[in-house]
Amino acid sequence: MSHSEAMAVREYIHPDLEGVPLNTALQALADPARIAILRAILASGTGEIACNEISLPLSKGTVSHHFETLRGAGLIRTRVEGTKCLSSVRRQEFDERFPGLMRLVESENSQA
Amino acid sequence: MSHSEAMAVREYIHPDLEGVPLNTALQALADPARIAILRAILASGTGEIACNEISLPLSKGTVSHHFETLRGAGLIRTRVEGTKCLSSVRRQEFDERFPGLMRLVESENSQA
DNA sequence: TGATTAGTTTGATTATTATCGAACAATGAG
DNA sequence: CTCATTGTTCGATAATAATCAAACTAATCA
Helix, strand or coil: CCCCCCCCCCCCCCCCCCHHCCHHHHHCCCHHHHHHHHHHHHHHCCCCEEHHHHHCCCCCCHHHHHHHHHHHHCCEEEEECCCCEEEEEEHHHHHHHHCCHHHHHCCCCCCC | CCCCCCCCCCCCCCHHHHHHCHHHHHHHHHHHHHHHHHHHHHHHHEEEEEECCCCCCCHHHHHHHHHHHHCCCCEEEEEEEECCCEEECHHHHHHCCCCCCHHHHHCCCCCC
C-alpha cells in the first residue's frame, strides 16, 4: 500500500450510556475476568491501563475481547497512545446511568 | 409406597446472602427472563407469585429452572402453599448485601 | 527499511447456559 | 382411590459465550 494513501487509524466506538440496556451492563459485569480488569483500572494510579498491563491467565486475543465487551457496555473508554491503547473507567457517566453498580464492583474485594 | 411412610416434603434451599458472591448475583440478573420474573413479583399486589402465574414464552421446565437460579442467588424466597409454590423477593436482605442492585432492576422499565 | 511492540481479527474448539418435552412427584379435590 | 394441578427433574439439543493460536494491522524505533 502506498505511503500517501489514507490509512485507517485505529478508532474505538463508545456508546452513549443512555442507549445501553441494563441487561447489557449486567452481562458485561457477569464475568470474573472483566470484573478483574475493571478493578485493575480502578486500582491503578493513573486511572488508565493498557491491555497488556493486566496479568490474567488468558491469551491476548481473549483479553482484547473482554476489553471490547466492556467498551460496548459503556463501562470503559479507550484511547490510542502511541502503540498502546489506554483504557479508563467511564465512572461518572456510568454512575449517572446505573447508580450504585460500579460501587459494588469496587467494594467487593473478596471472591469473583 | 405406604401411606404412613415418611414422605419427602418439597423443600427449598435459601442461601445466606453473605455467602453469595457478587458474580453469582450479577449472573442471575443477566437474563431477560429472570429480570421479567423479578419485575412481575415486584409488581404483584401481594408480593408473591407462583411459577405458572407469570406468562413467558417458555416451557414450565425452563421457568422452573429460572426460579431455581434466582433462588440460588438469594434473590427470591419460595414457600409451598398447597399445590403451588409462592415466591417473593428477598428485598431487604438483598439490599443490605448489594445496595442499589434491586433498585436498578425495579426502575428500568424499558428494554431488557 | 526492517524489527519490535501492542492490539485486533479470524477460524475453530470448548464450555456454559438456555430450552424443550416427557416422565416424575406431591398436594388437594371429587 | 383417581384425577387434576403445580412444579421438579432428566436427557437431549440448540444457542451463547469464552478461549486459543495464528495471521494481520498500526505505530514506533533503530
